Structures are given as C-alpha cells and as structure tokens.
Amino acid sequence: MDAGWLFSGFLSALEPVNLLVAIVGCFLGTLVGVLPGLGPTSSVALLFPFTAMLSPAATVIGLGAIYYGAMYGGSTTAVLLNIPGEVASIPAAVEGFPLTKQGRAGPVLVICALVSFLGGIIAMIALVFFAPVLAEVALRFGPFEYLALMTLSFTCAAGLAGGSVIRGFSAALLGLFVAMIGCDPGTSVYRFTFAIPNLYSGLDVVSIVVGLFGIGEVLYGIKTEITTLMSGKLHGLMPSRRESLLGLKGGLRGSFIGALLGLLPGITPSVGSFVSYAVEKRVATEREKIGRGALEGIAGPEAANNAAAVSGFVPLMALGIPTGPVLAIVMAALIIQGVVPGPLMFSTHKALAGTIIASFFVGNVILVILNIPLVGIWVRIAMIPYRILGPLILFLCVLGSYTVRNSTFDLWVMLLFGVLGYLTKEKMFPLPPFILGLILGPQMELYFRQAAVLGLTHIVHRPVAMAGLIVAGALFAAFTIFKGKGHPIVAEDP
C-alpha cells in the first residue's frame, strides 16, 4: 500500500497554520458546544463563514475541529445539565446526568474525552485501511437495505426505551409524523401546513430537541425545587482504575460500531450512538445500572458518535454524499474552495485527502490535550445555584433555537415542545424513539418511496434487507413477550 500520500498529509496537517486552525477550532467548537442548544450543526454553521479566508485543507481541518469540539461540548452539557447539544448526546444525558448528581461528573467527562479520542482514532484507521472495500459494499445498498436498517434502528430504540413496546413504537411514529410536516421535497406538495407559511419548510429539529430537553428539564427542575444540579463534594476529577476499564470496554465496542455504521451513506452519528447504546444495554458489565448512570452506557455511544463522525467522511470524500447536516456544510465549504468531493477526490486531490485524514488524528489529539485540563471548569458549571442556572439555560435555549434559522416561529415551536418535554418527564412517551423518528423520518420516507417504485415485494430478493427485517421482527416479538411478562429489559428512564 502506498502510504506516501498519508505521510505528506501528516506533514501538511502539522504545518503551523493548520495546527493553529485545529487548536482554535477545537476550542471554539467546545466553547460553543458547551452552550446548551448549540450543537455541532449550529456551531459549524456559525463559524463556517470564517473559513472562507482559509486554504481548502485548513478549511476542512478547521470545520472538522469545530465539529469534534462541539460534539464533545454537547456531551458536556448532556452530562452536566441533562441538555444534549445534539441528538447523538442523548445517551450521554440519560446515563451521565445521574452520575453528575452523584458527584462523578469529572471522571465521566474525562472518560468521554478519552473514548471520543479512541473512537476517532479507530475510525481513522478504518478509514485508511478499509474505506475502499467498505465504501464499495455500502454502494451496493439500495432503498430496501436502508429501509430494513432503519426499521431495525426503530425496533431497537422503541423496544429498549423505558416503558412499553407500544409506547416506544408510538413515540417513533409520532417522530415520523412530525418529520413529515412541511413541503415534500420530491413533489413539492405541502403536508400538515394548514396554509401557515412558517410550516412550509417544516419544523426545525434543533428547536424541537432544545424544547424537549432544555425547557422540559428546567421546568422539571423548578417543579422539584432543586438547588444545584450537583451538590456536595466532587469525588475527584480523574476516573478510578475500574471506571477506566469499564469506559475502555464500552469505548472499544462503540468505536467499532460507530466506525462501521458511519461508512454507510445516510447514517448519521446519532444512529451509531443509539445502536451502540442498545448494544451496551445488552452486553455491558453493569447493564443493570443502564438508565440510572452506567459508564459503559456513556462510553459506548460517545465513542460510536465520534467514530461515526470521522468515518462519515468516507462517503463524503469517496462518493460525495454527506451523512448529515454538518458534513453537508463541510461539503459546501469544499465546493466554495473549488474542491468537489466525490469519486475523483482520491485521484485529483489525493494530497488534500491525506491532509484531511491526518487532521482527524491531530484534531483528536488536540481535543484531548485541550479538554482534560478544562474538565474542572466545565464541572463547576453544574455547581452554580439552580436559581441562576435555570433562567440562564432558558435564555440559552431561546438563543440557540433562534440562531439556527433566525426565526421567532421556531421559538414558539421550542416552547410547545418544552411543555411536551415536561410531560414526557411524567412518563407519557419515551423520548429517544421520538427523536430517532424525527431525524430519520425524511430519509425513511425517501427510501420507502424508492422501494415502492421498485415494488415492495422485491424485498424478498434482497437477502441483507430480509435479514434486517427478520431480526427486527424477532426483536419486536422478544420485547413484547419479555416486557409483557414484566421482565426488566431496561431500567427506567431517569
């Protein structure tokens, strides 16, 4: 294998300008990502205009660094404040927040940083060695396979969420319902818009997520009259040996899951995060603690999240298909710079491809070096009295929702979902399947319609798709039977 292009990529990534861009990107990304409601998409979108003055390599390095930084920052707010900055951080909120309440926020954040690094590095190795083969396999996936994969994701999310299987599936269907609001991109038909122009472009996902998690959480905090998110002493900032081992095990599993799923076009890091969470619920050493604060339940999804984000660059660079909104922005930035991602990138811009891959390694190293010393500062955020923090979180939720589309209508959407978020805290519907439905809804519809055009019965001739559907069906049956008998498949949502 000719590794010269990769070696020159490392040399280019370590150039002072590119290194500085990576450091500034990681710091800014974390800083913006730590603000509740401002996830990686908002962070990259906010800082995207500043990259216009940089070279193509520095642009991707900078945006990549902001992306990792914001993801880590999102996990920080998820762990400390129970406000995931992005969908992929939901498992971190579910598992990390109970540990924050127990005074273990420091070790959790250190483990998050380390497993994110691990995920990034494993995905980078996968990217270098297996990308061509796996990208070819992913190319053979059609709508049937994607439909089956998404059905499997829904079954896992719905079955493993706290509560009944019916409620889990109902929540996923409600997510799919909300995702349909707006203009159908294929036929330009308006759906559920009721002649309200603000609904033509659909509901903004960020506003919904911020409302459900941010506003809902603050309202719940006010109702329960908590004084601080984290009271008492901080039981050390560094994880113990046992905690490190648990984190490593979960992190390794999550890294492989995320790296593999990230290669599939259309699969966002959040899917990797949820699949990893589902796996951890089954195989974790302390699976009885899942839902009440299990380290493996955080380490796996966090590693998967970062690994999927890195390996998501494979379909972007090799096929020109961004796997999510952040990579779509990265793609736009590259096109502005005159570089069109696609099959020709590895031949016409091989040096740039090498620099981008090398920058993942450099960026992840910087992220760890930068964030571990800052853990103490992030942890102290949770010790601010809630009478101050509560209104500040509400203000940041409003700011975060507004800045995505500069729309005051989105703020009302956020408020509405905030009330719904409070109600779901009262155990009406589990949130993870709803969010998954919301995010995967447009893609699911696209693949469903493509499959319908080809003829849905043709699925019997697609072994991978059939296998996916059979597994989903078996899981559904298992969840229904076991939960019906009162077996605790998962612990309750906190």
Added chain:
Amino acid sequence: MIAGRRLQSLWCAALLFLTGGLALREGVRITRASPKSNWLAGPGGYITLIGGLLLCFALCELILAARGTDPVSHSSKAKTSLGKKGWTTLIFLALYLLLTPWLGFILASGVFLIGSLRLLGCTFRSMIIVTLAICLSMFFLFPVLGISVPRGWFGF
C-alpha cells in the same frame, strides 16, 4: 393509581388518534389530488401508512386501558402539576417571546432574566450582575461574532 394510569393511557390514545386521523386524512387528500397507479410511491402513500399505524397503536392503547393492563412497565409516581413557579416561568417565557419583536432580543432577554431570576429567589445583587453581564456581552459580542438577533424600538 390504576385510575391515573388508565387516564394516562387514554390521553396517549387520544393523542395517537388525533395525529393518526390527521395523517390519514392528509394522506387521502394528497393521494386524491395527485393520483398515481402506484399510490404507495406517491406523496400521500407514506403518510397514509403512518396514519394507519398510529391509529393501530391508539387502538392498542385503548384496548389495554379497557382491560386494565398497565402498558407502562415503570411505576407511575403521583403526578403533581407544574407548580406556581413553573407556570409563572412558562408565562415569563411566553412573554419573552412575545416581547422580543418589540423590545428587541437583548432588552427582552434582560427583562426575562430579571423576572425569572427574581422568581426563583435570586438576590437583587446577583440578579443585576447576571442580567447586565448577559446583556452587555450580547450587545458587544454578537456584532463581532456576526450573530443577528431581532432589534426592537430602541434599535438594538
């Protein structure tokens, strides 16, 4: 407790019936407006399917509620309302959103922060410090960062 759970099931069923019915109606309307030989591939087919599934799940909720089977495996704690402070915070938040186009984002944020900080029992000193710090940061930093927020009567 059982009555409470049943009521919760009925609420869930009602929500599912409402959304399912809406989706079914919208799906049929769109399918009629754009007839195709393969209606499932059209813009209304998928919606109809989702609507149908939502109605099926609503029916399941109703049956389980009627049979007295608890569809929720976790314990339902005694539910309490949002409380006076919670409701007031919600009202403040709604007022904040209403006032933003008139007062401007920065000033409306200031008013909201003063109100909600005071409501939650903040001292006068910390209330002023926090509000001033946030408003001044927004006033000076947002133009630098290129963040655009609504301006009100006073031009900021």
